[in-house]
Amino acid sequence: MDPHPPLARAGRALRVGIGGPVGSGKTALVAALCRAFADELRLGVVTNDIYTTEDADFLRRAGVLDPARIRAVETGCCPHTAIRDDIGANLDAVDELAEAVGPLDLVLVESGGDNLTATFSRGLVDRQIFVVDVAGGDKVPRKGGPGVTAADLLVINKTDLAPMVGADLAVMDRDARARRGDLPTLFLSIVGDPTATSVADWIRHELAHHAAAHPLTVPVGPA
Amino acid sequence: MRALARLVARADGRGGTALVELHGETPLLLRQTPTDGGVATVHLVGGAAGPLAGDDLRLEIEVGPGAAVRVHSVAASIALPGRAGAVSRMAVRAVVHADATLHWLPEQLVAAAGCAHLAESRIELAAGASLLWRDELICGRYGEAPGGAVVHTQVDYAGRPLLRQSLAVGPHAPGWAGPAVLGGAPATGSLLVVDPSQAAEPPMADGSVARLPLAGGPATLWTATAPDAHTLRAHLSV
Amino acid sequence: MATPSLLLLLADGRFPAGAHAHSGGLEAAVAAGRVTDLTSLEAFLAGRLATAGLVGAAFAAAAHRVAMPETVGSAHPARSARPSDAPVGSPARSGALARLDAELDARTAAPALRAVSRRQGRALLRAGRSIWSDAPFADLPATPGGAHQPLVLGLLCAAAGLSRVETATIAAYGTLTGAASAGVRLLGLDPYQVQALLVGLADACDGTAADAARAADDPPERLPAAAAPLADIHAEIHATWEVRLFAS
Numbered sequence: 290m291d292p293h294p295p296l297a298r299a300g301r302a303l304r305v306g307i308g309g310p311v312g313s314g315k316t317a318l319v320a321a322l323c324r325a326f327a328d329e330l331r332l333g334v335v336t337n338d339i340y341t342t343e344d345a346d347f348l349r350r351a352g353v354l355d356p357a358r359i360r361a362v363e364t365g366c367c368p369h370t371a372i373r374d375d376i377g378a379n380l381d382a383v384d385e386l387a388e389a390v391g392p393l394d395l396v397l398v399e400s401g402g403d404n405l406t407a408t409f410s411r412g413l414v415d416r417q418i419f420v421v422d423v424a425g426g427d428k429v430p431r432k433g434g435p436g437v438t439a440a441d442l443l444v445i446n447k448t449d450l451a452p453m454v455g456a457d458l459a460v461m462d463r464d465a466r467a468r469r470g471d472l473p474t475l476f477l478s479i480v481g482d483p484t485a486t487s488v489a490d491w492i493r494h495e496l497a498h499h500a501a502a503h504p505l506t507v508p509v510g511p512a
Numbered sequence: 513m514r515a516l517a518r519l520v521a522r523a524d525g526r527g528g529t530a531l532v533e534l535h536g537e538t539p540l541l542l543r544q545t546p547t548d549g550g551v552a553t554v555h556l557v558g559g560a561a562g563p564l565a566g567d568d569l570r571l572e573i574e575v576g577p578g579a580a581v582r583v584h585s586v587a588a589s590i591a592l593p594g595r596a597g598a599v600s601r602m603a604v605r606a607v608v609h610a611d612a613t614l615h616w617l618p619e620q621l622v623a624a625a626g627c628a629h630l631a632e633s634r635i636e637l638a639a640g641a642s643l644l645w646r647d648e649l650i651c652g653r654y655g656e657a658p659g660g661a662v663v664h665t666q667v668d669y670a671g672r673p674l675l676r677q678s679l680a681v682g683p684h685a686p687g688w689a690g691p692a693v694l695g696g697a698p699a700t701g702s703l704l705v706v707d708p709s710q711a712a713e714p715p716m717a718d719g720s721v722a723r724l725p726l727a728g729g730p731a732t733l734w735t736a737t738a739p740d741a742h743t744l745r746a747h748l749s750v
Numbered sequence: 751m752a753t754p755s756l757l758l759l760l761a762d763g764r765f766p767a768g769a770h771a772h773s774g775g776l777e778a779a780v781a782a783g784r785v786t787d788l789t790s791l792e793a794f795l796a797g798r799l800a801t802a803g804l805v806g807a808a809f810a811a812a813a814h815r816v817a818m819p820e821t822v823g824s825a826h827p828a829r830s831a832r833p834s835d836a837p838v839g840s841p842a843r844s845g846a847l848a849r850l851d852a853e854l855d856a857r858t859a860a861p862a863l864r865a866v867s868r869r870q871g872r873a874l875l876r877a878g879r880s881i882w883s884d885a886p887f888a889d890l891p892a893t894p895g896g897a898h899q900p901l902v903l904g905l906l907c908a909a910a911g912l913s914r915v916e917t918a919t920i921a922a923y924g925t926l927t928g929a930a931s932a933g934v935r936l937l938g939l940d941p942y943q944v945q946a947l948l949v950g951l952a953d954a955c956d957g958t959a960a961d962a963a964r965a966a967d968d969p970p971e972r973l974p975a976a977a978a979p980l981a982d983i984h985a986e987i988h989a990t991w992e993v994r995l996f997a998s
């Protein structure tokens with residue numbers, strides 16, 4: 290018996306991209322989600338690093354997930370190419386995960402830290418989260434860019450640092466709304482909330498949606 | 513000049529090896545030298561300097577089941593220019609049967625200025641055969657740019673391709689001295705070790721030498737570049 | 751048949767087959783101090799074209815020949831090409847491709863380079879399958895890690911209706927452009943001057959492709975086997991690095 294019956298009874302895993310500028314907390318968010326879903330979902334993680342396999346190594350060391358469930362993709366100077374224009378290596382990594390550990394409910398794909406223009410291809414992920422932090426100043430949502438304006442979820446991380454860097458969260462909230470219309474934005478401090486509760490809840494909701502859209506296909510016998 | 517030499521070895525049934533055939537033609541002469549622990553040892557005794565462009569030299573080696581042969585040469589061979597437009601050729605064809613061993617450890621081939629030389633080796637190994645095969649190429653005599661030389665090695669193990677490599681240097685080999693091929697090194701070579709009794713070791717490399725486990729059989733290729741023949745030999749000794 | 755456009759499409763570095771992540775051995779050659787400027791980059795490219803370029807192009811051409819026998823000597827190779835009579839999944843065709851795969855293994859002494867070639871083959875196959883879903887990719891050998899890249903390229907080009915020479919040209923050209931653009935990124939070279947280098951190598955590239963296409967008529971053991979000791983040495987050194995910008 291599978292001790293963790295899948296939440297999402299979908300034909301294939303929901304793939305969620307996690308992008309955003311360098312150091313905004315993407316890997317920290319992946320680790321938090323691994324903690325959140327440890328006993329709930331069959332999870333896999335793909336990391337994209339500019340140099341070698343730093344993020345994957347961090348996650349393996351952190352012990353938040355079985356190392357067999359983590360795959361690293363080398364992106365050759367261009368992290369955005371590997372998640373947007375030429376997604377084969379990432380798709381290979383997703384396939385290899387499923388081959389190595391069996392069916393998955395959720396695959397998190399972390400992009401290499403890049404700039405505000407980097408987004409995931411719809412051929413690679415079903416949903417994407419864009420992570421920015423307050424330490425870059427409260428101007429980031431106002432600056433926009435495809436990540437901020439079009440991501441399915443915008444996460445503004447490191448709110449615990451806001452007083453120290455003089456970032457006004459109300460301004461960020463207002464600018465994010467202006468840029469994103471009805472798309473959701475969440476404020477987060479992974480330091481204060483090591484299982485990123487609000488983001489995990491958002492993913493649960495998307496998983497349910499995904500399961501409804503991709504019902505488990507029942508094999509049909511020959512006509 | 514054309515010459516054909518032939519060497520056939522059989523296990524003598526007493527743990528040793530008998531050379532049942534051993535003959536050559538000038539300038540490709542074979543001499544048996546004292547046996548070394550059951551291994552028949554043969555030296556290639558070249559004539560004068562050569563081969564010269566136009567020469568066509570062939571050597572056939574067969575090592576029967578359970579036999580062991582080691583081949584050396586007494587001196588480096590120096591490929592030299594000859595008739596205009598002519599090519600010198602040294603073709604070695606070796607067949608090594610099951611449980612047999614062949615060590616091919618000749619001195620270097622020197623590609624002199626103006627030469628046009630093809631060294632072509634075809635080796636067929638039965639499953640369970642062992643081999644040491646060393647090729648060393650010195651590009652030009654001291655301080656001289658080499659003529660054209662191609663060292664082609666083709667090895668099959670148990671009917672499967674094990675190694676195919678063709679190293680070309682000289683005026684007709686674009687980029688041969690450049691950083692993709694030899695990086696300005698005047699000496700290069702490889703040592704193929706086929707040993708079915710041993711698991712291949714993992715790959716290893718430093719600045720100018722690498723140990724490369726091959727895909728097609730129980731074999732490892734050492735490949736190296738070097739500033740001189742002596743350093744090269746140190747890289748390619750087991 | 752829109753052959754010229756398809757030729758350009760498959761030769762384009764932006765065709766999504768993972769090329770952007772590879773430097774063709776240049777990153778290690780730069781780190782070893784062997785490539786430092788335009789002149790040494792040019793020598794690198796010339797040597798790479800004459801070795802890995804020729805071998806890769808010959809194997810792409812040979813795989814193309816398996817899918818689409820044709821005579822290279824004919825005036826209009828693209829038009830004289832016809833799909834192989836052997837049906838998809840025929841033992842003859844899969845046997846021929848398996849033999850090519852083993853022959854290419856024997857020409858790729860460095861395990862790191864074998865792995866890279868298979869990884870690139872997988873990436874190209876993924877693209878090919880989703881674009882030309884009817885192509886006979888099922889004939890490729892089920893080698894662990896996937897088939898070698900030139901074999902996949904040969905089948906892909908045949909599926910696109912390209913000729914054998916065009917196939918070899920794409921393969922040879924790809925060995926140049928990947929390394930050249932890595933040179934721009936790694937050494938900060940003037941991109942115009944690097945393109946000028948490629949212009950200077952265009953005849954050599956075409957000549958290599960023509961040689962490779964002709965060689966594809968030879969039996970597999972006689973296909974080109976041009977070796978490059980430093981390519982093997984560099985590849986194995988590169989594979990051990992913890993920090994690198996390119997996957998190879």
Ligand SMILES: Nc1nc2c(ncn2[C@@H]2O[C@H](COP(=O)(O)OP(=O)(O)OP(=O)(O)O)[C@@H](O)[C@H]2O)c(=O)[nH]1
Pocket residue numbers: 309310311312313314315316317318344401402403446447448449450477478479480481
């Ligand atoms: N104070 C604070 N620090 C955080 C928070 N989240 C992450 N960090 C720290 O921010 C630094 C960068 O976090 P990572 O998760 O590595 O960021 P990343 O986006 O994955 O970085 P790259 O992959 O290099 O682009 C680390 O030192 C984290 O511990 C947070 O909520 N508050």
Ligand SMILES: [Mg+2]
Pocket residue numbers: 315316317344399402
């Ligand atoms: Mg990270």
